[in-house]
Amino acid sequence: MRFWQLFLRNLKETYRDQLALGFLLAFPLLFMLVFGVALGANEAPSYRIAAVDDDASPISASFITEGLPQALTLEVELASSAADALASLKLGDIRAFVVIPPGFGEAVVAIRSGTPANLNLDLTYDESDLAVSGEIVQTVRAILGEFAAIESPITVNAHPVNTQAKITQIDFIAPGIIIFGLLIMIPTSARIMTRDKENGYLRRLLTTPTHPWEFILGYSLCLLLIAVIQIIFFLLIGWLFGMDILGNLALAFGVYVLAAIASIGLGMVVAALAKSQTQAEPLTWLFTMPLAIISGVWFSLGSMPSYIRAISQIFPYAHAVEATRAILLRGAGFTAVGSDLVFLVAWAVGAILLGIFMFGRTMRA
């Protein structure tokens, strides 16, 4: 049980280091408060909506590609079915969706040539989303009128659905801030291990009959415990600030733990490469902060350019942010975040194996 002794030692070293402790807990908390206040009233200026084309006529297609996007406040994407669109709505990826019924094209042609006809459009949105029920319904109605070049009769069938989500600023910030805390685990892991390597303490311990795997387990367990404490701490803070937790807390916890394992693995890689603490620290911050920004821990990824979003998708953190927001805020289940989970598991396993391999190699004679 040598690894257990090493685990206890690493834990003592960390909790007796108030600066490091403050850094792990106070730093993300500070960001949480600053961003919570700064972004409190600042909502995204445009709404993402989906369109389902059940008519599949040239007219309906042009309504989707040319008609709806005329409204500057709407960002339109195509959905394959109403069920898909509803799932996206529940995940919060879109704010509303329209279903264009069969016969829509014929009706528009008829109206344009002077024959009266009924124009129907189904609009589904979250009933609790006040902005949508007012603004989007109005906008869609206006655009349809213009598109068909008539005043009436237009029927926009509004379908408010209950997605149970009332997302406030703290709801949005808290899950991301936890990921930020777990991103800080990269420099933290790197620092703890590089320090022992740099000052020769690891060399001293290596003169005892301790195996490299016992050292790695001793470090990893300690760092994982720190991460778990961090996750619980920020979930508690979020809850205190009024964050609603709708989904399966255990599932969200699992996602966070996977992100933490990826961070610990990356920290080990840095510790294996860095010669000194002064080298390791700035190096890790250099990629941790940009990674935090592009992973959407503070801002929604929706407002970022597509190439940034593409880069962020390479790393596990954007997936973890998306998955935990979906789980905690919108009650998404296991299957809904399945692809994110697979990606996270792959990253966690890959990063920790690479870390073990590279850091383990520095310990071998």
Add this chain to the structure above:
Amino acid sequence: MSDQAVRNLENSAAEAQRPGPACAVQTFNLTRAFGRLVAVDGISLSIKKGELFALLGPNGAGKTTVISLLCCLLKPTGGTAYVLGHDITKEPYEVKKLIGVSPQETTLSERLNPLENLELIARLHDLPKAKAHQWSCLLLETMGLSERARDQVRNFSGGMKRRLSLAMALIADPQILILDEPSLGLDPQARRAVWEYIEHLKGEKTILLTTHYMEEADYLSDRVGIIDQGRIVSLGSPSELKTRLLDTHTILVKGWNLTQNVIASLQQRYQGVKLEGNTLTVSDRHLDLHELIEQLRRDGASVRSAYFKESTLEDVFIKITGKELRA
């Protein structure tokens, strides 16, 4: 045993490549290269059980590399070594069970107290919890650190850290103690305390220490191996080395009227005559203090003090390598 006999023993052992039963540590053509730099260049030596062996050499001579090889922190690129019969290349964990090491950098777990530091090492050596605690307390007492047993060691002085480091090497009651520069960076008083403690362990344990302090090797060791550029250049007890290698004697003279005439007159008779400041250094194979003083008086100088300079290992080192140790 004479130096020649030891060498013969080592040679025959090197041929056989088998560790002798009386040896605690035996190296056979031990070599370690880092790229093109050969840090340890074919060292063959044996350290007997219970012996205090000092590896003496300047910084960069290869002392710490030898230690790292014996502690299985590095793999040799050639040759091997046996620690109590265990091959360092084949049974590193068996070797590590037998040794206690105090590395050159006094590295401790800074936010643990000395008791925790000691207990950790003890536990890593598989000592049961109660025993680890008991021995740790005992060693802290011996090292005079009991009063600070609950203070974090980052607040300790260099001397206290060094004593704790020594205690950490001892905690698992190893058969072989390896001390890399045990008094490096200590003030004379703290150094003396460390020396006294090491002296107290002599005979009880086999001790291998490295140092670049001549006095340390001179004061402590049974046998000294002088290492330079990765090779053992001379081997023997301190007094053996001095008598074998230093065939000239030196007298230091202080006085007045040490004029050019006086010096010229001395130079006719003695091999080495040098005046530095007001100290005259006279050296030759055969020297007689009375004769020298008599001659000085005759030449009109007045002598305030004159004495034989005791030869040191430093002189031995300069003689062998042609350079100063602390250069």
